[in-house]
Amino acid sequence: RKRIGVLTSGGDSPGMNPAVRAIVRTGIARGCEVFAIYEGYQGLVDGGDKIRKLEWEDVHGWLRVGGTLIGTARCMSFKTHEGRLQAAENLIKRGIDALIVCGGDGSLTGADIFRAEWPQLVQELVQMGRCSKKEVEPHQFFTIVGLVGSIDNDMSSTDITIGAVTSLHRICESVDCIASTAISHSRAFVVEVMGRHCGCCGADFVFLPERPPSTDWASEVCGVVERHRAQGKRQTTVIVAEGAIDAELNPIKCEDVKKVLAEHLGLDTRVTTLGHVQRGGAPAAYDRNLGTIQGVEAIEAVLRAKPNTESPMIGMRENQVTWTHEVAEAIRRKDFARAMELRDPEFAEEYAAYISST
Ligand code: ATP
Numbered sequence: 001r002k003r004i005g006v007l008t009s010g011g012d013s014p015g016m017n018p019a020v021r022a023i024v025r026t027g028i029a030r031g032c033e034v035f036a037i038y039e040g041y042q043g044l045v046d047g048g049d050k051i052r053k054l055e056w057e058d059v060h061g062w063l064r065v066g067g068t069l070i071g072t073a074r075c076m077s078f079k080t081h082e083g084r085l086q087a088a089e090n091l092i093k094r095g096i097d098a099l100i101v102c103g104g105d106g107s108l109t110g111a112d113i114f115r116a117e118w119p120q121l122v123q124e125l126v127q128m129g130r131c132s133k134k135e136v137e138p139h140q141f142f143t144i145v146g147l148v149g150s151i152d153n154d155m156s157s158t159d160i161t162i163g164a165v166t167s168l169h170r171i172c173e174s175v176d177c178i179a180s181t182a183i184s185h186s187r188a189f190v191v192e193v194m195g196r197h198c199g200c201c202g203a204d205f206v207f208l209p210e211r212p213p214s215t216d217w218a219s220e221v222c223g224v225v226e227r228h229r230a231q232g233k234r235q236t237t238v239i240v241a242e243g244a245i246d247a248e249l250n251p252i253k254c255e256d257v258k259k260v261l262a263e264h265l266g267l268d269t270r271v272t273t274l275g276h277v278q279r280g281g282a283p284a285a286y287d288r289n290l291g292t293i294q295g296v297e298a299i300e301a302v303l304r305a306k307p308n309t310e311s312p313m314i315g316m317r318e319n320q321v322t323w324t325h326e327v328a329e330a331i332r333r334k335d336f337a338r339a340m341e342l343r344d345p346e347f348a349e350e351y352a353a354y355i356s357s358t
Contacts, residue, residue, distance in 0.1 A: 013163025022295025158315025
């Protein structure tokens with residue numbers, strides 16, 4: 001029986017649990033054994049009780065739960081050869097020969113490196129006497145499949161990532177809550193939203209990394225807010241995406257925007273950072289469905305992919321589930337694609353370099 005490991009890695013995203021549930025149940029239905037690897041790559045390196053077999057009933061009720069019930073962590077040792085050697089040994093000792101990784105671009109990069117290195121890792125383990133020839137014999141081939149679980153929606157080759165829609169719902173709900181108190185006091189609110197270099201609701205002005213304003217953004221934002229106030233609007237909302245920058249790549253900070261609104265327009269201005277609120281909580285129906293259909297597809301991919309030569313990434317294109325065979329290429333393309341949205345080729349190049357350096 002094929003033994004498949006599943007782990008969630010990087011920042012948690014709503015929809016990871018539905019994905020793990022679908023992987024476990026589809027795996028069992030297809031005659032496989034599925035092992036949860038707790039705490040992401042850290043669990044892979046640590047082994048022991050961090051690798052546990054999951055049965056059908058173990059994932060009961062997981063569809064409606066946010067975050068990831070098998071845990072996630074940032075694991076420095078998996079970035080080292082020794083860490084990956086230990087991870088390979090733990091998998092071989094458990095007889096696991098396929099791995100499904102649900103995470104962001106960093107996690108999928110790690111997965112791709114691990115897959116490419118696998119034959120060498122196996123050889124080294126035998127040479128070092130850490131595994132016998134007999135033990136590694138069934139493990140010459142290893143399959144890795146990636147699912148993009150991230151609120152950032154920042155991967156090329158897929159239209160949407162698991163968790164992005166729930167996060168947008170959470171932002172809308174939070175901004176609606178802020179709006180009612182802002183109207184009561186005729187206040188201005190500067191709201192910082194997460195999402196690295198990707199921006200996101202009824203706001204007067206939005207600072208998006210993909211559409212950087214000029215360095216004189218203070219005049220732009222004040223012009224818009226003044227016009228809306230003159231039309232009788234009692235509340236002002238300015239959204240600042242985490243990675244917002246101006247046309248010269250200077251970061252735009254909420255406190256700077258607050259200062260501009262307070263000093264130029266005399267508005268009583270507050271800053272709210274939504275932070276992890278937008279990542280937590282139950283997944284929206286969309287992410288329950290997305291995690292489920294991609295989890296099912298991940299098992300199909302494990303059973304059909306060419307071991308050692310490809311690590312397919314499951315995505316969505318025009319509402320169809322897709323496979324991308326070149327994870328590394330999808331990750332490389334993502335920064336350039338985002339940069340090209342700017343339409344100014346010279347600035348796009350500078351911006352692509354800025355994104356990959358941060
Ligand atoms: P998010 O989109 O939420 O940031 P992410 O998957 O991009 O998620 P990272 O912190 O970049 O999050 O990566 C998660 C883990 O993946 C790292 O802690 C590390 O264990 C592994 N990883 C990342 N990059 C590499 C790499 N180049 N080589 C090996 N492992 C890596």
